Every structure is written in C-alpha cells, then in structure tokens.
Amino acid sequence: MTNLAPAVDRVTDRIIERSKASRAAYLDMVRGEAGKHSDRSFLSCSNLAHGFAASGEDKGTIAAMKAVNIGIVTAFNDMLSAHQPYGRYPEQMKLFAREVGATAQVAGGVPAMCDGVTQGFDGMELSLFSRDTIALSTAVALSHAMFDGMTLLGICDKIVPGLVIGALRFGHLPAVFIPSGPMPSGISNKEKQKTRQLYAEGKVGREELLASESASYHSAGTCTFYGTANSNQMMMEMMGLHIPGSAFVPPNTPLRQSLTRAATHRVAAMTRKGDDYRPMAEVVDEKAIVNAMAGLLATGGSTNHAIHIPAMARAAGIIVDWQDLAELSAAVPLLTRVYPNGSGDVNHFHAAGGMAWVVRELLDAGLAHEDVLTVAEGGMRAYATEPTMDGDQLTWKPAPETSGDDTMLRTVANAFQPDGGMRLVEGNLGRATFKTSAVEKERWTIEAPARVFDTQEQVSAAFKAGELDKDVVVVVRFQGPRANGMPELHKLTPPLGILQDRGYKVALVTDGRMSGASGKVPAAIHVTPEALPAADGSWGPLAYLRDGDIVRVCAETGELSTSADLSGREPAPAPQAAVGMGRELFAMFRINASGAEQGGSAMLQVAGL
Numbered sequence: 001m002t003n004l005a006p007a008v009d010r011v012t013d014r015i016i017e018r019s020k021a022s023r024a025a026y027l028d029m030v031r032g033e034a035g036k037h038s039d040r041s042f043l044s045c046s047n048l049a050h051g052f053a054a055s056g057e058d059k060g061t062i063a064a065m066k067a068v069n070i071g072i073v074t075a076f077n078d079m080l081s082a083h084q085p086y087g088r089y090p091e092q093m094k095l096f097a098r099e100v101g102a103t104a105q106v107a108g109g110v111p112a113m114c115d116g117v118t119q120g121f122d123g124m125e126l127s128l129f130s131r132d133t134i135a136l137s138t139a140v141a142l143s144h145a146m147f148d149g150m151t152l153l154g155i156c157d158k159i160v161p162g163l164v165i166g167a168l169r170f171g172h173l174p175a176v177f178i179p180s181g182p183m184p185s186g187i188s189n190k191e192k193q194k195t196r197q198l199y200a201e202g203k204v205g206r207e208e209l210l211a212s213e214s215a216s217y218h219s220a221g222t223c224t225f226y227g228t229a230n231s232n233q234m235m236m237e238m239m240g241l242h243i244p245g246s247a248f249v250p251p252n253t254p255l256r257q258s259l260t261r262a263a264t265h266r267v268a269a270m271t272r273k274g275d276d277y278r279p280m281a282e283v284v285d286e287k288a289i290v291n292a293m294a295g296l297l298a299t300g301g302s303t304n305h306a307i308h309i310p311a312m313a314r315a316a317g318i319i320v321d322w323q324d325l326a327e328l329s330a331a332v333p334l335l336t337r338v339y340p341n342g343s344g345d346v347n348h349f350h351a352a353g354g355m356a357w358v359v360r361e362l363l364d365a366g367l368a369h370e371d372v373l374t375v376a377e378g379g380m381r382a383y384a385t386e387p388t389m390d391g392d393q394l395t396w397k398p399a400p401e402t403s404g405d406d407t408m409l410r411t412v413a414n415a416f417q418p419d420g421g422m423r424l425v426e427g428n429l430g431r432a433t434f435k436t437s438a439v440e441k442e443r444w445t446i447e448a449p450a451r452v453f454d455t456q457e458q459v460s461a462a463f464k465a466g467e468l469d470k471d472v473v474v475v476v477r478f479q480g481p482r483a484n485g486m487p488e489l490h491k492l493t494p495p496l497g498i499l500q501d502r503g504y505k506v507a508l509v510t511d512g513r514m515s516g517a518s519g520k521v522p523a524a525i526h527v528t529p530e531a532l533p534a535a536d537g538s539w540g541p542l543a544y545l546r547d548g549d550i551v552r553v554c555a556e557t558g559e560l561s562t563s564a565d566l567s568g569r570e571p572a573p574a575p576q577a578a579v580g581m582g583r584e585l586f587a588m589f590r591i592n593a594s595g596a597e598q599g600g601s602a603m604l605q606v607a608g609l
C-alpha cells in the first residue's frame with residue numbers, strides 16, 4: 001500500500017480529531033439500534049402481519065424470520081430520465097434476492113426533483129431542501145424496521161445525498177447504492193451550448209432550441225454531462241457504496257442487470273445474519289469522506305458537493321469544512337476533463353478508463369485511503385477495476401494501463417492541473433467556492449465594477465437591455481438557503497458566457513448555487529454568510545454592496561473582496577419570501593437552515609448534527 005500524501009494524511013487526522021465526540025455519539029446510536037432493531041424480531045405479531053401481508057410468495061420466508069429481508073428505498077419517477085429505469089428494478093431485485101434465499105420488499109419511495117426540469121423557475125427554490133425531504137422520506141421508509149439490509153435506488157443531484165443522510169441514521173444496516181447508468185450520448189455539449197447562446201442572442205427561435213435540447217436529453221438514463229448526478233456516482237464508488245464500477249455502465253444492458261443482481265446478493269451477504277457484517281455506519285467513516293472529496297477534486301466534480309459532503313458527513317457524526325476541501329484541492333491534481341470541464345461526456349470518460357482509472361491513480365499516488373471498509377470484498381483497490389461480462393458471468397478487469405483519451409483522462413504524473421477543481425475564495429465579502437476546473441486560467445482573476453441584483457430575472461433583463469456589455473462582476477444576492485432555498489442560477493451561464501465571448505471580463509458572485517453542469521464563467525458561489533440576515537440579525541456583506549463598487553475575485557490568491565467601504569451603509573431591503581409552487585411549505589427549512597459550509601440544512605441543524 002502506498003504511503004499517504006501528507007495533505008491527505010493531515011486533513012484526515014484533523015477531521016478525525018474534530019469529529020471525535022460527534023462520531024462517537026453516532027456510533028453509540030448505531031450500536032444501540034443494532035441491538036434493538038437490526039432485524040424484525042422485536043416487532044409484534046400485528047406489526048409483522050401488516051409488514052408481510054402483501055408479500056405474496058415471500059410471505060412464508062419473511063414470517064419465518066430466518067432469511068434476510070432487504071428493504072428497497074426507491075426514487076423512481078418519470079420526471080428524471082436517470083430514475084425512469086428504476087420502475088422495473090424492485091420486481092427484478094425480488095427475483096435476485098430469492099436466488100440467495102433472501103427476500104426483498106419496497107420499504108418506501110422518496111421524492112426526486114429533476115433540476116433540469118425546474119432549472120430557472122420557481123420549482124428550483126425547492127431543490128436544495130428536497131435533499132432533506134428525501135432524507136426524511138428515507139427514514140420513514142426504513143422506520144418499518146422489517147429489514148436486515150437496504151438498497152438505495154437514486155442517482156441525481158439531491159437524491160443521493162438525501163438517501164445517504166437518511167440511510168446513515170439506520171447505519172446499523174448494510175447498504176448498497178444501485179445506479180441505473182447514463183443515457184447514450186446525444187449531440188455534443190458544445191453544440192448544445194452554441195444553440196443556447198444563439199437563442200440568448202435572439203438568433204434562433206424556440207423550435208431550434210427545443211430540437212437541440214431534445215437531441216441532447218433524448219432517452220432514459222442519466223444526462224451525460226459531469227454535473228451533480230454523475231458526481232454522485234463517482235462519490236458512491238469512492239465511498240465504497242457501489243458494487244465496483246457500477247457508476248457509468250449504460251442502462252438496459254446485460255452488464256447493468258448483472259450489477260443490480262450482484263448488489264442485491266451483496267446486501268444479503270453483509271447482514272448480521274451472516275459472518276461478514278458490514279453496517280453502513282462503518283463503511284462511511286472519516287476516510288470514506290476524504291476519499292469522496294479526493295474523487296470530487298480529481299474529477300472536477302460538481303460544486304454542489306461543497307454543500308452536500310458536509311451534510312452527508314454530519315449524518316455520520318463527521319465534521320468537515322471548506323478549509324479541508326481547499327487543502328485537499330491543493331494536493332489532488334485534476335485527472336479528468338469531462339464536460340463542462342472538457343468536451344467529452346461520462347460515456348466517453350467510462351470508455352477511456354473511467355472510475356477504475358481514477359481510483360487506481362489516486363490509490364497509487366497515496367491521494368486516497370486504501371485501508372477502508374467497502375461493500376465490495378477487496379476494499380478500495382477493488383474499485384480500481386471495471387466490470388465486464390465474460391459470457392454470462394460478471395467479472396472485473398484491471399483499469400487500462402494507458403488512457404483511452406488523454407484529452408479527457410490522465411495520470412497523476414501528467415495531470416491537467418496540479419491541483420483539484422475547486423478553490424476557496426474569501427475576504428470582506430465572505431467565503432465562497434470557485435470551480436477552477438471549468439474556467440480558463442486567464443479568467444481566474446477578475447476585478448471590475450459590480451452590478452448588484454436581487455434576482456436572476458433582473459440579470460437577464462439587464463443583459464437584454466445591453467447594460468452588461470462591459471467588464472463587470474455580476475452580484476446576485478438573497479439567493480442563500482435562508483432567503484429562497486439557494487437555487488441554482490445556471491440559466492445565467494449563457495448570457496454571461498456571451499459577454500465573455502464578446503471580450504469582456506465577467507464574473508459572478510452569489511450566495512446561491514450553480515449547476516454542476518455550469519462552467520466557462522468564473523463564479524464565486526455559496527457566499528457565506530448569505531446576504532439575508534442571520535437569526536442574530538447580522539446581515540451578510542453582500543447586502544451592503546452597491547452598483548459600481550469594485551469587486552475582486554481571484555482563485556489564484558483565494559480572494560473575494562471589495563475596495564468599497566461598506567461600514568456605515570444600510571443593507572439593501574431583503575425581498576419577501578415567495579409563495580406558490582409549494583415554496584411556502586418549505587419556510588421551516590429556510591428559517592432554520594445552516595450556512596452552505598455546514599451543509600445548508602435545517603434538518604441537521606435543528607437535530608444538533
């Protein structure tokens with residue numbers, strides 16, 4: 001085993017030390033649950049009868065209490081192309097479970113928002129808190145306590161983080177996450193972006209735009225850009241919660257079905273009923289969280305994980321912050337360029353060597369922990385292999401020795417950037433995330449007069465009126481968790497990209513989020529503290545900014561500041577909380593939300609996690 005890189009060792013030790021009390025409390029809770037609820041023997045006859053009444057041919061097996069019963073938590077719906085294949089999974093998984101003398105039941109469903117459907121509209125203001133809604137729904141499903149193990153069916157943005165958070169609170173059970181795979185590649189992302197910019201300039205109409213979008217997002221499976229959904233799949237590999245190499249195998253293929261079968265069999269083999277008990281609580285430890293961060297940085301993954309990783313970690317009693325991420329980013333090189341960080345998509349990435357390549361490179365360079373418990377036998381090294389069919393047998397082969405495409409996938413020794421895709425920028429405007437992997441290096445430093453907006457619609461109107469045709473730092477505030485649920489402002493990418501293409505120096509500064517698919521335009525996002533006043537009445541610095549203030553964003557020096565003297569200024573009036581599209585129902589999530597760096601969660605904050 002390779003010696004760990006000093007930064008990985010240092011950050012891991014710091015996280016372990018910082019988390020000592022909270023991690024011990026978490027593991028005590030889990031051990032207590034394992035004693036009380038690790039199978040259904042504590043349930044009453046009436047509870048049990050209700051629990052297996054509709055289980056058909058599995059009833060006798062479940063009632064006999066001897067066989068493993070697997071709980072399936074599913075995020076199936078027709079809205080997410082990535083989740084649509086899940087509709088048929090439970091029936092298949094019941095067959096697979098019976099193959100090993102086990103049973104499976106759908107414990108419950110969880111909601112799933114497609115950020116692509118809600119992007120740019122009111123529904124996007126529910127997106128971040130849909131993660132916690134998913135965690136709560138996962139707990140409701142598993143609270144039936146009929147299960148010896150659990151399988152989680154979810155892929156996209158807030159769904160995997162929500163499932164991880166919810167399942168961790170049942171961490172006495174073994175867990176395997178089961179993806180469905182990316183859709184076949186459509187038109188190139190560059191073509192898609194070009195048509196979008198032409199539409200934003202009024203040079204093509206909705207008909208051409210819809211044709212282009214539909215040629216990109218064209219069938220079942222995960223969208224193929226490397227956004228939050230596919231960053232989730234990378235993380236599940238890095239955390240050892242997938243069957244190795246499951247992340248990017250296409251849907252509706254024999255290999256995909258074999259991986260789903262293997263996942264079902266694997267959960268059945270890891271319960272307390274057998275001799276290889278692997279509770280999720282022990283798989284997701286500090287080293288697994290560091291491995292997830294290392295994978296995120298090495299692949300230029302979604303900035304949303306600067307928020308979700310702290311939240312998932314807290315659910316396991318582990319406290320991480322943006323300084324941890326920044327120090328790892330300085331040590332973990334960028335090994336991949338997948339759109340929006342390059343031109344190829346996840347199908348090309350998978351074909352070029354994929355996650356097996358990334359894991360091998362990170363392990364061999366000591367940039368990820370090898371001595372971790374995973375759901376696979378063989379620990380983290382097993383994830384440096386890729387699954388394939390040998391006849392009808394599922395088998396694994398080592399990652400390729402040479403990259404299938406070195407414009408997309410490289411070794412540590414020949415990385416695209418010596419550091420990871422994400423930087424911390426901070427100063428008198430707060431702390432923020434800056435994704436360097438998707439922005440040309442000459443745009444990492446922008447200093448220009450600010451134009452300050454309270455909504456993304458105001459930005460679009462100013463763009464259309466030609467008011468932004470100059471060097472400008474576009475500030476969009478009151479977009480934080482407590483203000484309006486911290487929506488993604490991804491619709492700003494085309495107009496700001498046009499300004500950039502016109503030769504202007506442009507940057508975005510916001511307490512909101514961007515899509516994992518956002519790129520091209522330098523952006524300091526997740527600004528914390530957010531503009532809206534905290535519970536103690538203190539306003540975030542963005543609330544005091546005015547048009548014309550000089551703002552400097554610099555990913556090289558890690559700076560986010562203004563030369564304006566904000567002292568003595570009155571804050572801008574905060575917008576009223578919106579109603580409609582269900583947003584009023586999420587007021588309790590907004591009022592109690594923690595800052596983005598702590599995970600942006602009312603649920604975790606109020607639970608004291």
Ligand SMILES: O=C(O)[C@H](O)[C@@H](O)[C@H](O)[C@H](O)COP(=O)(O)O
Nearest residue numbers: 115116119227228229515516517
């Ligand atoms: O974080 C993400 O990855 C995004 O939320 C993504 O899931 C969303 O669907 C984008 O909006 C897709 O990009 P387009 O909107 O450009 O299609």
Ligand code: SF4
Nearest residue numbers: 114115116156223229
């Ligand atoms: S990747 Fe984004 S747009 Fe695609 S299905 Fe998932 S949530 Fe929807």
